[in-house]
Amino acid sequence: MPDVNILGLNTGDHDPSACIVVDGQVVAMVEEERLTRQKHAVGALPVRSAQFCLEASGLSPDDLDCVAVPWVDNARYLRLHPGGNPRVTFQFHPDTPLNDCPRVRSVLRALRVRRIPQVACVSHHLAHASAAFRMSGFDEASILIADGWGDRVSTTLACGRGREISLVDQLSLPRSLGYFYSALTETLGLGPFAEGKTMGLAAYGAASDHLVDEVLKHCTSEDGARLAGLEADYWDPTRSTPEDVFRYWMGSIAGFVDSDRGLINDVAEVPGLKRGSNLAAAGQRALEAAMTTLVTRLVAATGHGQLCLGGGVALNCSANGSIARMAQIEDLFVQPAAGDAGNSLGAALEAAHAFGEPSPGTLTSTSLGPAFTNELIRTELDLAELSYTETDDPGATAAGLLADGLTVGWMQGRAEFGPRALGHRSILASSARPEMKNVLNDVKRRERWRPLAPAIRDEDAAAALRSQRLAPFMIVADRFRRELAPSVPAALHVDGSIRPQTVSRELQADYHRAIEEHSRITSSLAILNTSFNDEKEPMVTSPRDSVATFRRTDLDCLVIGNFVCRK
Structure with missing residues (x-):
């Protein structure tokens, strides 16, 4: 049976994004803002993100079998369901007429599609539920979706069993x-x-x-x-x-x-x-x-x-x-991309389910965006006339810089999707130095009272965190055990809470190495991690973005691929 190629698009009025699912597996995903450099990309269409996803998966626009979007057209919805009854919106609508989806039509036109694929509309909260449940690794689970609104629904209670998601209850506007x-x-x-x-x-x-x-x-x-x-x-x-x-x-x-x-x-x-x-x-x-x-x-x-x-x-x-x-x-x-940007994923996964494609498996990494070779990085550094040295151990090199009290822009591997930097496009600092919270917030031109996240090794989670749970996506608040808190002063919020990320050696060897070596030097088990950007821009994606932010801010160092730049 040939692969089924599904392009998921969030075509809403903010945070547009694209995702490619091939034979049930998520191959690529990126937010439009990361490519246009306009934060939240309000009003934009996910054209560049769709182009990236196609290129990353080796597909042409005419290889697409389906385009899935996480919205049901409001006019059609109100015609079919007078009064806005939300219970009937938890549905998958295959073969939606393209004329009913003008923003999808505009994206396909920009991609120069000649063979029009099937268009599927997935109700907004079903897409959120699919993005959460189908990559959770759970065979059975309760599912709670809550947001502002989508297709006039603001809260959904659902149940996942095996491959099926069923509705328990929904609340519509104005209950939001x-x-x-x-x-x-x-x-x-x-x-x-x-x-x-x-x-x-x-x-x-x-x-x-x-x-x-x-x-x-x-x-x-x-x-x-x-x-x-x-x-x-x-x-x-x-x-x-x-x-x-x-x-x-x-x-x-x-x-x-x-x-x-x-x-x-x-x-x-x-x-x-x-x-x-x-x-x-x-x-x-x-x-x-x-x-x-x-x-x-x-x-x-x-x-x-x-x-x-x-x-x-x-x-x-x-x-x-x-x-x-x-x-x-x-x-x-x-779901680490729990907001609307992640719904290109949910729409694509729900379409793949409808096609009978295999389960995508458990989400272990959000690094599904663009990557750049060392050759391309070297070219960009040369064009920028930045001096640099080379290293065959980026993690250990970064750890030494952090232990010396320096801030490090860190760009390694494929860019992550979602609002959290998870060690691919990050700014790092030592958590052992209490002043680094203010320093890092100043680098990003943010308010000094805002908290920063600690990153620790997976193998330290049970001994270090009160919950004793792995936290790969930095999206659940926790606390360090009381006896460890004094060694990580810059990582603690004013109430003692933290937003930890636990890092796998297998999935992020260089990042794990940086944490491990920093711990060896400083006896502090965590490093500070925040997104690689300043307050007014999206997270960096490319070497050019990284160089621009490095130059514009008060960052001390840049570790990008196997290259190291210092001011």
Whole structure:
């Protein structure tokens, strides 16, 4: 039987991406922003990412059998299902007319496709569920998807058994945890796409229950929202928009602030942190209360303590940590590209399932993007007129630089997908030096109060982490064991929490070597890892990107392939 070649595309209005699945296996995936250098690539089509995926898989555009997208056209959806009933949207729609997918048509035109492939529309939350469950390695699992919205659905409870995913329950707009948290972030003045800042800020505040009842009532059940009179107040399922939900939460949060000005507090001892940490802490507590409530309900319905998380809310590491500690949870898999950028993967996997293709297996690495040979790297360094030395042991070389208190831009192998740098496009520093947290945030031109992530070896996880769990994707909050914390001062957030990454020698030999050698020199088991970019740009992809960021920032060193540059 010939291979089935499926191109997954996220064609939404932010974070477009592309993914290629061949014979059921994920071959390549990249976000459009990494290639266009426009953060979040708002409004762009995933053309360059699709071109990369085709080239990486050795395919021409006319080799495609199917293009899968994680959206069902809204107009068609409303015509078929008056009133916006969300339960019928958890579906796979094969053979969608191309004219119903104008953004897909535009991508295919840009790719100069002559033989039009089958077009499949996968409902948004089914794509999220597929991306989470089908690469979790679980035979059976509970699945929770939570985001702002997609195809008018904001929360999905589902069950995976074998190759099948079945629906347990769904909540539609206006019941949206994603919009609640985005409105909280906007209220705090942190800007768009800055929910991660809100999570970090929360640790500085005194958590209260101010918002818990409101969020539980509005975002965890259909009955609660009806009792609150939301539909009568502002929501008409045939005419209202997501912006109406956002405005509701902005007003609601403002009302809580007006009733208790203590939510807008000053934290003068933290440079750059002026106000709002109590409000952030209250919002974070409410989000975690809602997520754990949903998980409790879901596990009771499915009987499965293995849990998969997806959707943009699943990027909240602190909430994921609270879920991981629940007594009902036996094991947890969080899709590392849980947001919409990862849904090109979910759409492609669901299409592959419909074609009867083999399971993709357990996700062990996110390094599915572009890679560059040492010859290409040398050429780029020469063109940039950068002086360099060569090394046959990049990991040990980087470890020595880190131990000397230097910051290192680190580019090795294929670029990773998802918002977390996982040792392929990273900035590294020593966690043994307490000042390195401020130094690294200054390099990235970020607020100094923002936390950084420690990377440790897989084999140290059981002894070092309270959870004793491997954490390859840096997406579940944890803590170091008490006796180890003093050796990693720069890795600890203000509340003692961490967002660890555990690193496999087999999968990332050079990165593992850097951690191991740094530990030998400093007696600190972790190195600091953050994404290789400054505050205003996406993570670097190419040698040219890396050189530009190295020059523009106050980075001390660049270890790129087998080459080392120093300022």
